[in-house]
Amino acid sequence: MARKKVKLQWIMNDTARRTTYKKRVKSLMKKAMELSTLCGVEACAIVYSPYDPQPEVWPSPMEAVRVIGEFKCRPDQTKKRLDQEIYTRERVAKAKEQVVKQQKKNLRMEMENLMDQCLAGVQGLQHLNIKELSDLTWSIDDRLKAINHQMEFFHHPAPQPGATAAPVAVPVAQNTHLEVALESLENQILLDTAPMPRDSLVSVAYPGGQDMMLPGLYDNYEDPSFWGPPFFP
Amino acid sequence: MARKKVKLQWIMNDTARRTTYKKRVKSLMKKAMELSTLCGVEACAIVYSPYDPQPEVWPSPMEAVRVIGEFKCRPDQTKKRLDQEIYTRERVAKAKEQVVKQQKKNLRMEMENLMDQCLAGVQGLQHLNIKELSDLTWSIDDRLKAINHQMEFFHHPAPQPGATAAPVAVPVAQNTHLEVALESLENQILLDTAPMPRDSLVSVAYPGGQDMMLPGLYDNYEDPSFWGPPFFP
DNA sequence: TAGGCTATTGTTAGGGC
DNA sequence: CGCCCTAACAATAGCCT
Numbered sequence: 001m002a003r004k005k006v007k008l009q010w011i012m013n014d015t016a017r018r019t020t021y022k023k024r025v026k027s028l029m030k031k032a033m034e035l036s037t038l039c040g041v042e043a044c045a046i047v048y049s050p051y052d053p054q055p056e057v058w059p060s061p062m063e064a065v066r067v068i069g070e071f072k073c074r075p076d077q078t079k080k081r082l083d084q085e086i087y088t089r090e091r092v093a094k095a096k097e098q099v100v101k102q103q104k105k106n107l108r109m110e111m112e113n114l115m116d117q118c119l120a121g122v123q124g125l126q127h128l129n130i131k132e133l134s135d136l137t138w139s140i141d142d143r144l145k146a147i148n149h150q151m152e153f154f155h156h157p158a159p160q161p162g163a164t165a166a167p168v169a170v171p172v173a174q175n176t177h178l179e180v181a182l183e184s185l186e187n188q189i190l191l192d193t194a195p196m197p198r199d200s201l202v203s204v205a206y207p208g209g210q211d212m213m214l215p216g217l218y219d220n221y222e223d224p225s226f227w228g229p230p231f232f233p
Numbered sequence: 234m235a236r237k238k239v240k241l242q243w244i245m246n247d248t249a250r251r252t253t254y255k256k257r258v259k260s261l262m263k264k265a266m267e268l269s270t271l272c273g274v275e276a277c278a279i280v281y282s283p284y285d286p287q288p289e290v291w292p293s294p295m296e297a298v299r300v301i302g303e304f305k306c307r308p309d310q311t312k313k314r315l316d317q318e319i320y321t322r323e324r325v326a327k328a329k330e331q332v333v334k335q336q337k338k339n340l341r342m343e344m345e346n347l348m349d350q351c352l353a354g355v356q357g358l359q360h361l362n363i364k365e366l367s368d369l370t371w372s373i374d375d376r377l378k379a380i381n382h383q384m385e386f387f388h389h390p391a392p393q394p395g396a397t398a399a400p401v402a403v404p405v406a407q408n409t410h411l412e413v414a415l416e417s418l419e420n421q422i423l424l425d426t427a428p429m430p431r432d433s434l435v436s437v438a439y440p441g442g443q444d445m446m447l448p449g450l451y452d453n454y455e456d457p458s459f460w461g462p463p464f465f466p
Numbered sequence: 467t468a469g470g471c472t473a474t475t476g477t478t479a480g481g482g483c
Numbered sequence: 484c485g486c487c488c489t490a491a492c493a494a495t496a497g498c499c500t
Contacts, residue, residue: 008270010272023495024495030494039282044278049274068297238492
């Protein structure tokens, strides 16, 4: 019995995932058939799965290809919508890349500052009194906290500034702060770009209440003034 | 409140159809999204409707085109499946055409017989006694019944033998006997052809219990022996 | 693995506004 | 038309075989 409401996320358990797939894909096709019959509309649905060499297709491979062809070849607004989508997608990708880049830059700068301070401290260690030593320790501790704060956005990945962008290829149950922020950024752009905002995008939640600041929708994310380190003198 | 279980057929009422469409297409896209998320599979869904100049597409026009392209270009079994489907479809179309053709032929022959009998009756009317007159009337009546019986398969269309095939373009609530028979024939062929019969086609019901005989799966439906008039001397 | 079962959640037809 | 509501209907998660 459906004891609990399942969360909308990738099902880890293999057999459960397969079972759910089999049930749901069948339902989906049925729903498509019902919609087409009840409302007299043309429709098609295609699902690729690792459980079958052939994709699941409704109403038939031929019909699907025909329907899609009609959709692809339409020269009017559909074409424009496609171009618009390509444009938006590129814009989102570019913005995301800039966000990640700047985030890494922040991290690197803070680590360099920390190293500088450590180096200075070590070099002048013999000349410091207890008070100065304590201050140095606290200062270094602050820098460490700042670094940790920055690193939180990357969560799991190694804190090396030169590392590639978090390659979270496998589905994860818990998104990193960076991922959440990127998603929020994408939603902002989509909302700004879309002529008619979709319902699913209207409510842009910000889980976890992180304080990573997202820029407004400006065109050049290269400008570091948008990303100025909030805690650097 | 959903007081009654709706029948799976085209909704006549315009506003109700539109409302149902709006609700169901939204649900369909949601289901597609859930399936894709839960099971980590690629999927797309496209619905054309008269209620919107643009088709409803999930997950996006671009993705849909990409997914379809992948499906279309696959050279292996998918291609074979397409060819197989084309072959089957042609076979079904040919069989259906032959059925309609023969049905019309039957109708025409019966009408000609009726006319012959009427003509003979009229010409020899003055020589007939009461008994012969009664027999003639009953005979003509039988022929009329036979014609009506044949015409039942066409139901609404004009009974002219030269008329084009029943052009039931608009959705109808009640299928004609001919349509039901043709559907049954199609299902027979699909069952016979399909390597793995689909669940939805296994139960080929024959609503109304009509007595129109469907041929077995032979290759030449032209042979009138399969369609020999059941009530001709 | 695939079906069958059922408690539970999800969908939606029909109304009202 | 679109939106909200609710009861009736449908889908399905988790078990079991």
